[in-house]
Amino acid sequence: MMPLAATAVDLTYSWSQALADLSQIAPIATLTLFLLFAIVVDLALPKSRRGDAVAMVAAVGYVLSLATAFYRWNYGDNGPAYQGYATGDKFSLFFEMLFAVLGILTLAVSHSYLKRRRFVAGEFHVLILAAVIGMMVLASATSLVTAFLGLELLSISLYIVCGYARGETKSQESAAKYLLVGGFASAFVLYGMALVYGGTGTTLIPDIAKTLQASSSSNPLILLGIVLMGVGFAFKISAAPFHMWTPDVYQGAPIPVTAFMSVGTKAAGFAMVIRIFAGGLPHLAPEWQVLLAFVAATSMIVGNLMAIVQSSLKRLLAYSGVAQAGYVLIGVIAGGQADPAVRAAGLASVLFYLFVYMFMNFGAFAVVTALAGPEGDRDRLSDLEGLYRRSPLMAILMTVFMLSLAGFPPFVGFFGKLFLFTAGVSAGYTWLVVVAVVMSVVSVYYYVRVLIPVWSSSVRTDKLEWSVSSTMAIVLSGALSLVLGLYPTTVLIASTLGVPISFFGP
């Protein structure tokens, strides 16, 4: 009989080590503390004051988390924590800052929206906080287990907020669909992770890379694992042919949720794709590049062609999101090349695009948020008619967002696409870039089509009610879409710094 505990595992965990580990994930820890505080506030206060108080707590949490991440970006010694299960490197800090900003934008837009539609505000903010924490965990995960933990925290919170308009059948349908499809996707990811673990004997991403480097033969277990994880990730970033849920879920969910989800899940999904595929499986890059190239080409073609025929703005932006996922995948594919320069350019272009995509896409959704009445969202293209009379500022900003999404210079969307496509060409995927450019031309049609009702006259001339917070969020997004387009280098430098050095080592 084997003696139990034959090897004595050292379980001592010193206080200094605990503090060092905690400081690596400080932005996440800060936000988690505020999440707990928000729940307590939601319980303790009388009903009438809960919504505002929880929103305030959430706002302070996001700002402090952003400040912590910013401080650590400049002054922290960033590295692995918790025995390699998580990390506080610049890559994770980049995404943590992105998600904190997204949290602030969502809070600003949703606050007045929830009041107008008479939704319970407290739990909404708590759930969005939880989703943001999930995204941050995903970005800082360096183990397959931690990544899955973040993925589930993010997904489960979103399943609930998708069905937040409980009286509406569409919202219920959205939540149910997202739950079922998201469950499938999680199962695929988990199965793929299990196979990779089976093939390498470790769940730590750097160790996976080392193991694969040592074994020259390609293990079919790991290849199957890559395919399954790729399918799951494609679901999460809503890339074709795994995008079928996107339009229905986006349309049914309340608009602030759609705005949050369209940007957040995509960025978090790409953070995971980069971390696992480019960071953990660089030696099998030719295998997953083929897979992602297929997914990218399908996404761009299907997304752009389907967006043309939509009459609902939410569905249109959902299909545009499918297409955008295809563009971003080009950068990820370039990030798998062996040449360090091409690799860095590819990954930096992805980070850049995700950062600027947040502002243009969120801004577009945020404008639609303000159109919503007490009875429901108004997201048909005809609802935008006469927007320039009802609110000239919003009409101008909507134009900025649409032109930026379509990739017109001098808006930032142009530079995002430019960097992605350049990286794709230098990685040797010219055919993919040709598809992308052709499809971008197609996309101009439906982005501009949105602008026709905005600038056409209508019988409705009543002024729109704009809350201060959501106006500020939209103006900020619009200003950044323009200013970052004029000075794209600042974000590009940050994106380049955000690409981990550890990715370049053998």
Place this chain on the structure above:
Amino acid sequence: MLESYVPLLIFVLIVLGLIGALVTLSFVLGPNKPHKSKLAPYESGIVTDTPAHKRLSVRFYLTAMLFIIFDVESVFFYPWAVIMRQLKWFGLIEMFVFMGILLIALAHIWRKGGLDWD
């Protein structure tokens, strides 16, 4: 790189062709005599006589779900208890933090009426 996937592509094309051929052939050659009972959602099954969208009480599910959540969380106590002495004070405090989070969750459910039966 891409070349090694050509057999897969051929395979996919053969599969698609075969499926298409079989469906088309059975559509063209097979007899087609529709009948009311043949077109029913469950052919030869029990005909549904009430609407499927029935309202059910979710109280039981809620209680069961809450039980499972706390049950699963309490399982974490077992591995901790086994190595409690080796973890020393740090492990103890860590577990109090965990219990504190659980307590907030319980208070939330209680206050929001998740434990009320009526």
